[in-house]
Amino acid sequence: MTVLVGKTAPDFTAAAVMGDNTIKENFNLKDYLKGRTGVLFFYPLDFTFVCPSEIIAFANRLSSFKERNTEIIGVSVDSHFTHLAWKNTPINNGGIGPIGFPLVADLTKNIARSYDVLVNDAVAFRGTFLIDGKGIVRHQVVNDLPLGRNVDETLRMVDALHYHEQHGEVCPAGWNKGKQAMKATADGVASYLAKNAEAL
Numbered sequence: 001m002t003v004l005v006g007k008t009a010p011d012f013t014a015a016a017v018m019g020d021n022t023i024k025e026n027f028n029l030k031d032y033l034k035g036r037t038g039v040l041f042f043y044p045l046d047f048t049f050v051c052p053s054e055i056i057a058f059a060n061r062l063s064s065f066k067e068r069n070t071e072i073i074g075v076s077v078d079s080h081f082t083h084l085a086w087k088n089t090p091i092n093n094g095g096i097g098p099i100g101f102p103l104v105a106d107l108t109k110n111i112a113r114s115y116d117v118l119v120n121d122a123v124a125f126r127g128t129f130l131i132d133g134k135g136i137v138r139h140q141v142v143n144d145l146p147l148g149r150n151v152d153e154t155l156r157m158v159d160a161l162h163y164h165e166q167h168g169e170v171c172p173a174g175w176n177k178g179k180q181a182m183k184a185t186a187d188g189v190a191s192y193l194a195k196n197a198e199a200l
Helices: 029-033 050-060 062-067 080-087 110-114 151-167 186-199
Strands: 013-017 023-028 037-042 070-076 103-105 126-131 137-143
Touching: 013 080, 023 029, 029 037, 029 070, 037 050, 037 151, 050 062, 050 070, 050 151, 062 070, 062 151, 080 103, 126 151, 137 151
Parallel strands: 037 070, 070 103
Antiparallel strands: 013 023, 013 103, 037 126, 126 137
């Protein structure tokens, strides 16, 4: 599997269902982000099992991502028509309801291929890619099909990226917003570990 961290996020143009249920035939990743942080996530298929729980988890935290100037974009190999039908299906009937972020149609599977998450030339693994304001992938995690992702961890990584960008310090294991970070020096790590090693 390709590691994209440190590389420019592969750009793409495809049809998408937007947060307001309009269809954008030429949705473009780079144009949509416009220098903002982005979380691009892949999921296997609409109208399946683990997938709606993940999408609803992102939707339930959308305001928290927006507060951090971060856009969420979902992608699967379904058509935009299927995306829209799934959004129009009530949650208690297995739908996802009125989620407020784009769902991109990857019918050609070229987007999943470019991020190297396509499995058996059929569907995408549960890949999550954190893209910074310069279009560089800064974090990626890929789950196998039965394993749902942790959206709170995605939010934590956004916080870590923004903290590093703003302060220049690095974020140690288990770091959360508001916690101590460290200077990337020998003295910095020694100072941090002297205070925090037992709690790690």
